[in-house]
Amino acid sequence: MSEPLTQEPSVDLELAQAHGLTPEEFEKVRTILGRTPSFTELGIFSLMWSEHCSYKSSRIHLKRFPTTGPQVLQGPGENAGAIDIGGGLAAVFKMESHNHPSYVEPYQGAATGVGGILRDIFTMGARPIASMNSLRFGSPDHPRTKYLVGGVVAGIAGYGNCIGIPTLGGEVMFHPGYDGNILVNVMNLGIAHAGRIFKGQARGPGNTVFYVGSRTGRDGIHGASLLASASFEADSESKRPTVQVGDPFAEKLLLEACLELMKTDTIIGIQDMGAAGLTSSSVEMAGRSGTGIDLDLDRVPVREERMTPYEMMLSESQERMLVVVRRGTEEKVREIFRKWDLEGVAVGEVTSTGHLHVQFKGKRVADIPVKPIAEGAPILKRPVERPAREEKDSRLDLARIKDVATPGKALKGLLGSLNLCSREWIYRQYDHMVRSNTIVRPGSDAAVIRIKGSPHALALTTDCNSRYCYLDPRAGARIAVAEASRNLACSGAVAQSLTDCLNFGNPERPEVMWQFSECVDGIAEACQSLEIPIISGNVSFYNETEGRGIFPTPTIGMVGIIEDARSAMHSYFAREGDLIVLVGTLGEELGGSEYLSQAHQLEAGAIPHLDLAREEAVQYACIDAITEGLVSSAHDCSEGGIAVALAECCFHPEAMLGAEVKLPAGKRLDALLFGESQSRILLSLQKANLPKLEKICQERDAPFSVVGAVGGNRLKISVGQDAEINATVAELRRPWSEAFPTWMV
Amino acid sequence: MKVRVTVMVKKGVLDPQGKTILASLHLLGYKEVTDVKAGKILELSLPKMGKAQLEKKVKEMCDRLLANTVIEDYEFEVGE
Amino acid sequence: MKVRVTVMVKKGVLDPQGKTILASLHLLGYKEVTDVKAGKILELSLPKMGKAQLEKKVKEMCDRLLANTVIEDYEFEVGE
């Protein structure tokens, strides 16, 4: 080890703490190195051991996830997971968060979030073909909300549209709990040849390490470590001059160049340089392969003058990859990147030293044993404690709440609320048709894409009711999985696997860790029961501002397969005279509902009960009925209950159709119409198909009842003898379709 | 009165547009161009008012709407 | 040397961006703004050269690439 660069600050505990390391962690660094780290080394350790890279708070919990299954080709641990989808093809997918950056600069934050998840996918050798986005914003009245919504949506559109990957759906929710911490979760799915999946590895000493893509600047230095380890304070905006700016055009070239390179036999391993850039890509690749890497920073393409080794190792500049290629194939690699007008520079070599050696201007500026830094990150067992608050919120005395007096008005109110209204204002800005695969467009329960050259189609959805997760994290997380899978079932797809994005507050708070742990268990239980393995995911902690954390939000992104693409189903009534069937039972559970929150400003009560066996029966009955070609539409009941679900069924984008529905009287009208009981799907079908459906439901042990018929231009819902809702579809649709654009103006 | 507001990407922040235009100029043979920065210009028309008042107002508009001060710098110039 | 090329929408051509910004300014309460025109600015860096030569070159770049004269006008200014 030569002398540290003179201009670099000398390292002590204080500086280490400023980098987010605890005194114990700093001691551990010194033990590993046998000396005090240089400034550059300190930066490298702080990144690798940040929450973002090391998962130090979450790791012990994530072990409880079921991650295996016959379809799983690649589980968690690589850049993304992969499943077998038949015909020699694999679906590669993952979800990522870009919450803090999107709050600071919504357009670029969301855009670079898309860019990052895309690299995770094509790094595996898959061509990305579908994106989803799950968003949470603060109160609609908060002065920053509109600006954030506009910026985030434009950023996702700007990046995704330019690179030519359709954004097919997602979810949006508004709640004051997200005022200071919005959530921007983006998911991507790509298709690869099952036998040609690439990994982030650096095998074979003597092989060459290539830097490809855009040049390195001083972007987001300290982003990953600081953002992921320190909570957000009100004045944080001023502290952040280095926002990353995305360049979707550069990424498009990088994508095409990498896919072209992957057709040659040059690649040993490849990994994107996301947050923690050159540092995490080199350390992780060498770590997985038990090798070392020598890097020569003088060869790293930079776009700014006088960049220091510290800056180069920590930069989060976008649209870059690290590729290890077989020795002797360097010229082929250069040629491909030249064709695409991108940087493609050999910056190092794989070694057998087991060390990361970083060279700059003839001096060695870092010398770190790879294994201890890659695997020796602290694993924390943070205290977990159930908060007292839960007791109070779970009590809900319905006797003190007046039943709904004018259900028609209440329905219009719900349909015209920002949480339930049409999302067309958003998805119209997303190119959701490019690549010409889209069979079911955004607007239905799940989006469906065909796979060219295969008879199958894929269905995608993202779901999470975070109010449920706040009231009861374990049960809420279970419902998130069940609902996602139910949404897939409504398109005719059998759920195959999921990815998750676990968004939580400060893990140093025992009650946040309790929420986290409960949610993990809830997800695991539902996955076990429904046999849906988890193949990838992401954890985002510290979504907290001035002591106020978000609702626990474990977003689920799920992928299913439809055997015959032609049977893909949407959620709109399609034929006059069709019968409407409810698979599942009516239920009257009002706790935690959107209705209670909107009509009574109450976020309380027991959330709906979920019986996973019943759930499975209902879903499979729906899938069977769709597969056999019996139904004209399928829609699940979620937020807003059966009344909102029925209204949504009437809103066919091209031809609205009404319905007449009769429900038996229950205990309370509001609970019957707007309660959110689980495991319910509304089907519409021709009368002649009813016996067949009956048989399916009996075989599957799924309760069902005929509740009405499609037709006319009104939605009429009677309960017992009384017509409780009777409105034209047009008059219901107006508030639903106009709420978002009107609010955004 | 006319006010010309110029908004440019902050130093050090990536300017993908400028970068790409530079590459195109090189392709067209204008190799002597060494850098391109892209920005926007907004020409506002306002009624006559005092300079101090005008400057205060325009600055406010820039901070609130016309520029994104997280990644952009702005300047403005008052014309006739 | 730096050259600042300003590209503005031609008179008579639709300028949806200017129009939208004007509407937003009005929403924010800046009712006194009567018009907004949106344009682009491109700052080129070039080595020192004679003024005539420079102007000829930049004009050529504008005509060929930097502006579309069907919809845009341009002007440029040479700085230090």
Added chain:
Amino acid sequence: MKFGIVVFPGSNCEHDCYHVVKHVLRQDVSFLWHKEKTLARSDCVILPGGFAHGDYLRCGAMAKFSPIMESVTRFASEGGPVVGICNGFQILAEAGLLPGALIRNRTLHYLCQDVYLRTDSNASPFTRKIPHGKVLKMPIGHGEGCYYADAKTLSRLEVEGRIAFRYCDPKGNLDEEWNPNGSLKSIAGVLNERGNVLGLMPHPDRCAEAILGNEDGRVLFESVIGL
């Protein structure tokens, strides 16, 4: 028939066009990388949608200088059929192969949705199989699709029957409400003087198969093939 699909850096609908031509219509087809100089004996050239050069500066501004464009221009001047879809239209306009320009949508938003088009000219290889006045449903996906040309050019286009498609309501009536981007005269597609070069913002390549729920775009390809 052999199709050539030009691929610019940033094109992103080249695979969609390829799929339609090759797998739906079973024609010969090859990609033409923009740095190439020849058209590989193509009988018809397609400039696909996308964001050539990121659409930085102006859509299509830089693509017009790609080496392949010289051959495309020559091919067009010899009467060869050339169609530019979406970004391809923007490139043809920038290159001067078609009149006018495409500017930002009047809402400033990117729009991805279905539109209705009235066929106003079937005097081109791409529209000759479409009955005059026929209404087609097609998706659009663009942020800068508002057609602009000066008054003289517009009236010339009209007089010479060079407006191929206009945005309309489902029955074929011109109506500003059904003009998604603010295009002058509701113009969605135009022809060059000779009628062999077509530019249009909507995507026939996204609606040429039953599985996608809409086959209205197919007739454009069938027209040029002569099926």
